[in-house]
Amino acid sequence: MSKPWILGLTGGIGSGKSAAAQHFIDLGVHLVDADHAARWVVEPGRPALAQIAERFGEQVLQADGSLNRAALRQLVFQDAEQRRWLESLLHPLIFQEINQYLARAESPYAILVSPLLVESGQHRMTQRVLVVDAPEHLQLSRSMSRDGASEEQIRAILKAQSDREERLSHAHDVLVNDRDIAWLQQEVERLHHFYLTLHGGQA
Structure with missing residues (x-):
């Protein structure tokens, strides 16, 4: 069996990265969380x-x-x-x-989820990068309601994480998560089927 290729999954705070990651797990993809x-x-x-x-x-x-x-x-x-x-x-x-x-990993590809994939250099461990992106106002409102944090705290985290342009410049695929969870899951499934056709993460 060929060794699974590695997909890096990242996104800023409140982008929906964890929800996307969870759906990949539900689809049977082996996933490692850098935070864990x-x-x-x-x-x-x-x-x-x-x-x-x-x-x-x-x-x-x-x-x-x-x-x-x-x-x-x-x-x-x-x-x-x-x-x-x-x-x-x-x-x-x-x-x-x-x-x-x-x-x-025993799945055809495996995922490394990391909020600091780009900043930490962890993207070098991957063959392909998927960025979950969301407009800043959504990142703020999601994070504030999820973490009970103030807008100021969330803005400080947004600033400390690599800026969006930097993250997107490393992306092979971008999932703009500006709708509901059902839509996000549908997009994950679409990407999953595409990833199953790839060898070594390249089309």
């Missing part, structure tokens, strides 16, 4: 967590010994040098974790 991989590498007992605690102190740990993400985010968000240190520790580990999970 990022959580696995800092679980208690993994070397990365010990290194993070050593650098930032006990304040980044919860009472049960797990990582206090909010505290860590606060620390690195304000300090570019600390953020770079953290990224240089975690990115290679996350790559490793993703690769191990992708290697288990």
